[in-house]
Amino acid sequence: MGRIRPDAVLVQAVIAGALSFAHLHDLAAAAGQDGWKAWAYPISVDLLLVAAWRRLRNDGPSRLAWCWFVIALVASLGANVATAGFLDLQHPPAWLRFGIAGWPALAFLGGTLLAHTRSAAEATDPAPRADVTPAPDPVPDSASASASATEPTATSHELDASLPVAVPPSEPPRPAPAPAPVPAALVAHARKVADEHRARTGEQIDTDTLRARLGVPPQLADSIAAQLT
Template identity: 55%
Template sequence: MRAHLARLDAVIVQAVIAGALSFSHLHDLAEAAGQGGWKAWAYPISVDLLLVAAWRRMREQQRAGHLAGGPRLWFLIALAASLGANVATAGLLDLDAVPASLRVIVAGWPAVAFFGGTLLAHTPRATDGRTAVPATEDTAPDPTPDLAPVPAPANVPPARPTLELPTAQGPQESTPSTSATTTAPAPAAPVTPAPPLPPALVDRVRALAAEHRATTGRAADPDAVRARLGLPPSMTPSVAAHL
């Protein structure tokens, strides 16, 4: 926590020092260009406010995934004005004999800053682009009607077993029992073994199975792999043997 506060204090001190120096340079340049009195103090405030406003609006547009060409343009204009004043007051320009072109630029800055600030203020704020899910989606009725449970049947007395009376038969008569008659099972059809697959098809079958598992997370269906390879239905057991 202390290290975080120390870094924060260092950033604030650095920002205050840099802002004060830039403020002073802009004031000196405006005063040398003929803007005396309170107007010379208003120029640094105008440049720095436009710089901060353009930066904030540019970051909002970028976080929302929108284009930030307009805010970026005004940020570069304000940055050029601030850097130009810092460089001009570093001894490269005679402040006692300022060129006429620089006087025109300084005199025209208020109109440029006002125009840029107005555009930034009236630009619609970008949202994150998330679409709200309607509340009726979660509460939509189930299209499948609920079926009422079928009530259990009432107590029904168990059915009485029926008694079968033996029929009288003579000693010479005998009736073969139908329950003792057994039917011989039909012979099973011979199973024809599936033809083996060539090595090239084996590699192709395994590649398709691996692709299906990686895509769906489930094992591939042998019949579907056989259909993709264009093989006849009789080759399905051969395909399944290599999955």
């Protein structure tokens, strides 16, 4: 059984999170949010911060994710500074009460936008086409089948063997479909993923691995790979 080695970064993150959580609770309590409501504010701020950071990690940089990440970070840092003696928490100013009271609606708006706004990769994904079921071949009725069976067929001596057999012209090859347009931000993110894969494995990233890392459809992954080469 291996020895458990303490991680200094993890310990520091736990300490910073606990202090920030306590500062947000104290600030909300000073602004008139008592009981369980004061404990709900730090949870709301931390959840919005994590949701924005996860959107940045999974979908790449975007104005939406950066905007809400900065808002949650300012709320967390502002609570740390405000509880350090810069504000009189015994007599909190009106703007602080206003900001604390309006935070739940602001956090709900940010979480909804981060969860339900389509990313750049999803925006370029074409809508799925409806399956078209081919029409079944018409089935001849019994009267038509019996009539065709009784009709005399032409014998071989009635055919003129000297006539050349007509060969239908071959159809020209259909042009390949045009590649799907790829946003520049998505190409830049894919290039970072490819460089990271090459630095880690020493090999060029293949299309299947790139599609799995980006979470895009195969057609879009082929277009991105073509631009990376």
